[in-house]
Amino acid sequence: MKRINVGHRAQTFALGVLAALLLAFLVIPIGCLILGTSWSQFWAGLGHPLASPALKLSLWTSALALVIVVTLGTPLAWLLALGRGRVSHLVETLVVLPVVIPPAVAGLALLLAFGRQGPFSNWFSEERGSLALTTSAVVLAEVFVSSAFFLQAALAAFRRIDARLLIVARSLGASPFQLFFRIALPLAGPGLVGGAILCFARALGEFGATLMFAGNLQGKTQTLPLAIYTAMESDLRAAQALSILLLAVALALFFGVRFAERRSHASVEGRL
Amino acid sequence: MNEPGDLSFSVRTPLGTLALDVSLQVAAEAPLVVVGPNGAGKSSLLLTLLGALPVREGRIQIGADELLNTQSGVDCPIELRRIGYVPQDYALFPHLTVRQNLEFAVRCSAVPATRFERREQVEAILHDLQLSSLAERRATALSGGEKQRVALGRALASRPRVLLLDEPLAALDAQARYEVRLFLAEYLETLRLPTLIVTHDPNDAQVLGKRVAVIEAGSCSRTLTWAELCQAPTSRFVSEFVGRER
Numbered sequence: 001m002k003r004i005n006v007g008h009r010a011q012t013f014a015l016g017v018l019a020a021l022l023l024a025f026l027v028i029p030i031g032c033l034i035l036g037t038s039w040s041q042f043w044a045g046l047g048h049p050l051a052s053p054a055l056k057l058s059l060w061t062s063a064l065a066l067v068i069v070v071t072l073g074t075p076l077a078w079l080l081a082l083g084r085g086r087v088s089h090l091v092e093t094l095v096v097l098p099v100v101i102p103p104a105v106a107g108l109a110l111l112l113a114f115g116r117q118g119p120f121s122n123w124f125s126e127e128r129g130s131l132a133l134t135t136s137a138v139v140l141a142e143v144f145v146s147s148a149f150f151l152q153a154a155l156a157a158f159r160r161i162d163a164r165l166l167i168v169a170r171s172l173g174a175s176p177f178q179l180f181f182r183i184a185l186p187l188a189g190p191g192l193v194g195g196a197i198l199c200f201a202r203a204l205g206e207f208g209a210t211l212m213f214a215g216n217l218q219g220k221t222q223t224l225p226l227a228i229y230t231a232m233e234s235d236l237r238a239a240q241a242l243s244i245l246l247l248a249v250a251l252a253l254f255f256g257v258r259f260a261e262r263r264s265h266a267s268v269e270g271r272l
Numbered sequence: 273m274n275e276p277g278d279l280s281f282s283v284r285t286p287l288g289t290l291a292l293d294v295s296l297q298v299a300a301e302a303p304l305v306v307v308g309p310n311g312a313g314k315s316s317l318l319l320t321l322l323g324a325l326p327v328r329e330g331r332i333q334i335g336a337d338e339l340l341n342t343q344s345g346v347d348c349p350i351e352l353r354r355i356g357y358v359p360q361d362y363a364l365f366p367h368l369t370v371r372q373n374l375e376f377a378v379r380c381s382a383v384p385a386t387r388f389e390r391r392e393q394v395e396a397i398l399h400d401l402q403l404s405s406l407a408e409r410r411a412t413a414l415s416g417g418e419k420q421r422v423a424l425g426r427a428l429a430s431r432p433r434v435l436l437l438d439e440p441l442a443a444l445d446a447q448a449r450y451e452v453r454l455f456l457a458e459y460l461e462t463l464r465l466p467t468l469i470v471t472h473d474p475n476d477a478q479v480l481g482k483r484v485a486v487i488e489a490g491s492c493s494r495t496l497t498w499a500e501l502c503q504a505p506t507s508r509f510v511s512e513f514v515g516r517e518r
Contacts, residue, residue, distance in 0.1 A: 164363040167324045170350045171357045172430040173380040182376060186367045 033247065037240050045241020053219045054227035055245070061135065061223065062203040065142035069150050069199050074192065077154035078184055092155070098148040106144055107212025114140065114213075137214035138221050142203035150192075150199035157191025158184060194260035201253040205246070277335020279434045279466040283320050285328040287313050292320065293491040298434070298483075303460050303467040304495060305481030307474075309509050313490040314470040315360070318436045321468070322357050323350035334433050334466070354382055356432030356465075360439045362423035364411035370422050371407040374398065377429035397425040401459075416444040417452045424456075428463070435460075435467040441476055453479050474513055486510055 114131040131137050169183050207225040214221040232239040282295035292313045298304045319325040332340040339348040378390045398404045401421040441449045483495040505511035
């Protein structure tokens with residue numbers, strides 16, 4: 001009888017050890033975050049004065065950022081998906097760039113564009129001065145860092161559509177709106193939903209650009225991640241409770257994306 | 273100028289390593305079947321007529337209406353050509369029902385119609401193509417032969433002036449192919465639209481086409497009847513195609 005020899009087993013074992021190290025490193029902090037608290041501490045933490053305003057602010061600014069990104073980003077992604085030329089390649093690179101731009105850099109860039117010294121500063125009254133340090137700045141920062149996640153997913157979803165469907169639709173005489181609303185949108189729909197969820201999750205977790213551009217003003221620009229940062233200085237339990245809350249939302253969104261992706265492939269293969 | 277008329281064209285354009293160079297005429301009363309070996313440019317020819325592939329040099333005309341003339345710079349966009357196209361695997365809109373597939377085409381049509389007329393038109397096509405009982409089914413839940421009829425109906429629903437069918441029977445099994453072929457031959461007879469059919473199947477050429485054109489290595493410029501093709505095979509491909517290889 002043939003047997004896997006000892007050398008092979010040792011090699012598999014070595015690979016397994018390396019893999020297990022990273023896995024452990026990833027899982028342990030999450031475990032500590034969740035297990036290092038009790039229900040009563042968790043509820044007490046959520047009752048922290050920073051918690052409720054920050055949660056509300058986070059949810060509605062992220063939702064508004066999402067609406068802005070989807071409304072403006074869907075046509076952009078569709079036009080880029082149709083485009084073949086050099087210009088559309090260039091624009092595509094530009095719009096997905098925020099994925100790799102560090103949030104602190106994005107925050108500074110936004111400050112330079114929309115702050116007191118920016119080109120739009122004379123649009124604002126003397127006492128307002130600029131958008132910086134306002135709730136609008138929170139939304140702008142979220143749009144800036146999260147749009148690329150939606151655009152990438154939307155582009156991929158539009159490109160997965162069978163080109164022949166689009167040729168047939170156009171040969172039937174479809175107008176650009178008919179092609180977009182009746183054919184492209186429904187077929188790319190699940191992929192767009194997946195992208196929207198990713199975009200919302202990114203906006204919800206946004207920290208660096210918001211801190212730089214909008215500041216950390218309680219009730220005005222202090223979103224949940226900023227509240228965690230602030231709470232940590234005085235009350236670690238509260239920070240922990242808020243983190244678990246944010247983690248739970250993120251996990252829910254993650255499974256939402258998974259579900260949307262599965263639907264997306266089904267719709268393209270016509271199994272929907 | 274939108275009177276139905278013959279389709280005539282002459283297109284020359286590079287296609288990968290191939291040079292497509294085809295000049296043909298299709299009359300309303302005589303469907304033309306285009307045959308040729310794989311990779312000879314048959315499907316690409318249809319796409320150039322449709323306006324989905326660019327043409328370097330040429331002219332496409334339906335009756336007196338010029339769709340393309342590279343010399344005078346005329347290039348009618350695909351949406352306005354009013355050419356009905358049935359691609360090889362039918363490309364039905366998978367998220368729509370049979371009725372919605374037809375409704376989409378009717379609504380897109382360049383021919384103005386009231387809501388009532390549009391509904392009548394959909395019903396008429398459903399009836400003519402024996403699709404009434406399938407109207408509410410998803411396009412993905414149909415057999416090959418049914419899909420073929422929906423794709424044909426959808427192309428017709430936009431009131432085209434010319435019909436292009438790419439391998440209309442290739443996706444069907446042998447039994448269905450025989451039945452659908454006879455149905456299609458009869459139905460095309462009643463339409464009296466200039467029709468161009470691409471196929472690799474000699475039976476299709478014999479039954480569906482009044483005229484046959486052979487594309488080899490991208491070029492073709494004359495049409496024959498099936499009998500003429502059989503009598504004087506012009507190439508090895510043709511003699512094999514008509515079954516005269518001995």
